[in-house]
Amino acid sequence: MSPVQLANRIPLSDYAKVIGEGEIEELRTLAKPLAGRGVEMVNSTAVGGGVAEMLNRLVPLGGELGLNIRWEVMTGGDDFFEVTKAFHNALHGEPYHPDPGHFDVYRAYNEQNLKRIPLDAEFIVIHDPQPAGFIQAKKNGKSHWIWRCHIDLSHPNRAVWDFLEPYVSKYDGAIFSSPEFARQLHIPQYLFHPAIDPLSEKNRELDQEFVMEVLARYSIDPLRPILTQISRFDRLKDPVGVIRAYRIVRRYFDCQLVLAGGSASDDPEGAEVLREVKGVAEGDPDIKVLELPAWAPLEVNALQRASTIVIQKSLREGFGLTVSEALWKKKPVVASAVGGIPNQVIHKHTGLLAHSVEGTAYQIRFLLSHPEIATRLGEQGHEHVKENFLITQNLKRYLTLFVMLDQGKIN
Amino acid sequence: MNIADTPFEFFTVAHLTRIGNLSAGTLAELLTGLEQCSDASIFHHTFQTLSSHHYLTEGFSNDFAQWALADANRDALAEQLAALDIRDYTSIAALRADLCQVVRDYTEQHPEFAHQQALERFYFCESLEVTLPFGLTARTLEEFHAGVKHLSHAAFYFHFISSRLRLQLRTNDFSHWLANSLGLKTLAENIDRIDIYTNTLDSARAKLLRLVERERRKHEPSTVSQPHPAV
Numbered sequence: 095m096s097p098v099q100l101a102n103r104i105p106l107s108d109y110a111k112v113i114g115e116g117e118i119e120e121l122r123t124l125a126k127p128l129a130g131r132g133v134e135m136v137n138s139t140a141v142g143g144g145v146a147e148m149l150n151r152l153v154p155l156g157g158e159l160g161l162n163i164r165w166e167v168m169t170g171g172d173d174f175f176e177v178t179k180a181f182h183n184a185l186h187g188e189p190y191h192p193d194p195g196h197f198d199v200y201r202a203y204n205e206q207n208l209k210r211i212p213l214d215a216e217f218i219v220i221h222d223p224q225p226a227g228f229i230q231a232k233k234n235g236k237s238h239w240i241w242r243c244h245i246d247l248s249h250p251n252r253a254v255w256d257f258l259e260p261y262v263s264k265y266d267g268a269i270f271s272s273p274e275f276a277r278q279l280h281i282p283q284y285l286f287h288p289a290i291d292p293l294s295e296k297n298r299e300l301d302q303e304f305v306m307e308v309l310a311r312y313s314i315d316p317l318r319p320i321l322t323q324i325s326r327f328d329r330l331k332d333p334v335g336v337i338r339a340y341r342i343v344r345r346y347f348d349c350q351l352v353l354a355g356g357s358a359s360d361d362p363e364g365a366e367v368l369r370e371v372k373g374v375a376e377g378d379p380d381i382k383v384l385e386l387p388a389w390a391p392l393e394v395n396a397l398q399r400a401s402t403i404v405i406q407k408s409l410r411e412g413f414g415l416t417v418s419e420a421l422w423k424k425k426p427v428v429a430s431a432v433g434g435i436p437n438q439v440i441h442k443h444t445g446l447l448a449h450s451v452e453g454t455a456y457q458i459r460f461l462l463s464h465p466e467i468a469t470r471l472g473e474q475g476h477e478h479v480k481e482n483f484l485i486t487q488n489l490k491r492y493l494t495l496f497v498m499l500d501q502g503k504i505n
Numbered sequence: 506m507n508i509a510d511t512p513f514e515f516f517t518v519a520h521l522t523r524i525g526n527l528s529a530g531t532l533a534e535l536l537t538g539l540e541q542c543s544d545a546s547i548f549h550h551t552f553q554t555l556s557s558h559h560y561l562t563e564g565f566s567n568d569f570a571q572w573a574l575a576d577a578n579r580d581a582l583a584e585q586l587a588a589l590d591i592r593d594y595t596s597i598a599a600l601r602a603d604l605c606q607v608v609r610d611y612t613e614q615h616p617e618f619a620h621q622q623a624l625e626r627f628y629f630c631e632s633l634e635v636t637l638p639f640g641l642t643a644r645t646l647e648e649f650h651a652g653v654k655h656l657s658h659a660a661f662y663f664h665f666i667s668s669r670l671r672l673q674l675r676t677n678d679f680s681h682w683l684a685n686s687l688g689l690k691t692l693a694e695n696i697d698r699i700d701i702y703t704n705t706l707d708s709a710r711a712k713l714l715r716l717v718e719r720e721r722r723k724h725e726p727s728t729v730s731q732p733h734p735a736v
Contacts, residue, residue: 120657123517123637273524273628285522285630436625441575443561449624477560477705481658494519497635504521504633 125159132215184251342455421475
């Protein structure tokens with residue numbers, strides 16, 4: 095088993111232009127007592143998904159700071175990933191019919207991987223439920239084991255949680271993305287917000303020329319207000335609700351709506367929602383329903399940057415990092431007060447929250463009528479992300495956790 | 506220019522947020538939480554939150570006030586909670602007592618709102634602090650100026666605001682050192698007057714640096730042409 099090989103390393107010094115030299119110096123100071131110490135990150139995929147994206151950036155930055163950090167990926171057959179997908183949905187509160195066979199598959203792959211992955215670092219961070227069973231390898235000694243849960247555990251399916259909880263309770267601590275996602279556990283629980291990378295293709299500065307090219311490609315008029323929601327075509331993102339809100343706004347403002355999301359070709363439900371959305375949008379040339387290629391970070395970046403207002407009208411949400419992406423681009427955001435969104439949109443300070451179609455429409459109308467307020471919210475939103483939701487802050491939280499564990503300030 | 510016997514030592518600081526087991530869905534539950542939560546929790550939702558939201562210079566003071574406004578929809582209570590200025594406190598116990606008093610008075614005056622469900626629950630968290638020497642010290646005003654320029658937001662806030670709790674004095678690390686080690690009492694007072702609620706940390710730091718620069722100019726040899734001694 096060899097650790098994941100990382101591509102596209104961005105040196106830490108490049109981030110100084112974004113967050114300032116003082117913040118970089120602080121990272122170096124925090125990392126000093128950890129120089130040469132072993133850190134191991136373990137998850138279940140090297141590509142695709144937010145966790146892999148984050149580890150791809152975090153691990154090289156940790157290495158540059160002198161940590162002996164590596165990233166291991168567990169392996170599994172289709173049967174394992176079907177089971178863990180079912181677990182994932184069940185932990186999000188969706189219906190699940192317990193099948194003892196599922197638990198056996200989970201145990202078998204965890205044990206199989208334990209024979210191949212050396213878990214000998216001083217600080218071991220296990221991401222998400224798939225490898226949570228690795229905790230069986232914990233020995234009494236110097237290693238500190240932390241479980242990083244990226245999903246919302248506020249309303250888990252009882253059967254799945256009852257199966258996982260004995261594993262989780264053996265860790266030295268657990269990390270959640272939001273206090274409301276956490277469980278009542280006997281181990282310490284910490285709050286680490288998910289983070290975006292300001293230098294990634296999805297978030298870096300773009301030439302205005304490229305932004306205009308993207309608008310032209312999709313026949314979007316740059317001279318009229320553009321309302322945008324970026325999200326996959328999923329009922330929980332309420333794209334039809336967004337269209338209804340837009341239609342209310344249209345009575346007062348000549349604006350356009352862009353609904354852009356990843357390809358739905360491999361997702362039967364997504365394809366059905368996309369058809370439904372296209373049906374509802376039919377006949378209105380100012381609604382652009384864009385099915386973007388699976389990975390089109392530059393297009394997403396350009397669409398966000400070209401937007402007058404970014405909407406995230408989800409009915410349920412994990413953390414909803416698309417909100418931070420928009421705020422980072424200084425865009426005023428109107429979003430639902432669900433999941434992790436209120437952490438990012440502080441009502442009336444870094445954006446506006448809404449609880450209904452009508453409320454969403456009202457907040458959009460308000461911002462279109464008060465561009466100076468929209469600008470202020472966008473600027474404050476940018477600062478909020480800079481302070482709380484950048485990859486460098488995530489790195490700082492890990493360093494702080496490791497220093498505290500090392501100093502014995504926490505268990 | 507004076508040289509201090511005791512140097513100013515710059516620290517770097519980082520906080521880890523621990524999720525507590527208390528939460529509140531009503532004002533009555535908020536009061537119970539305020540009474541029962543740890544000191545680290547009161548610190549987190551007041552001192553620490555002001556630091557992590559320093560760029561908001563209008564209407565944001567602490568998490569309790571923001572929750573009362575945005576989730577419990579009680580504007581008057583939010584205003585009263587926001588009016589508590591953390592610079593007036595040198596102990597968490599005193600701050601907790603005042604927070605409780607404000608919520609208690611409000612719920613007694615408006616019992617109809619005490620058990621009304623808020624839109625979202627309030628989750629009590631705690632800040633755990635780690636401090637490490639930044640590797641910079643200052644014995645002169647010039648070195649002090651250079652050190653302050655290099656600090657991160659968190660470190661600046663640590664020395665400038667949360668130091669009150671450590672010193673148990675209504676002042677900050679910078680002013681304390683300037684007054685006691687360099688004898689610059691007026692500069693120390695002027696720095697302590699910088700309003701963190703209407704400034705961002707960047708603008709507060711810029712003001713502080715300008716005050717220091719002005720003080721340095723006072724001590725420079727005059728550049729007005731002086732008669733040279735005859736050779």
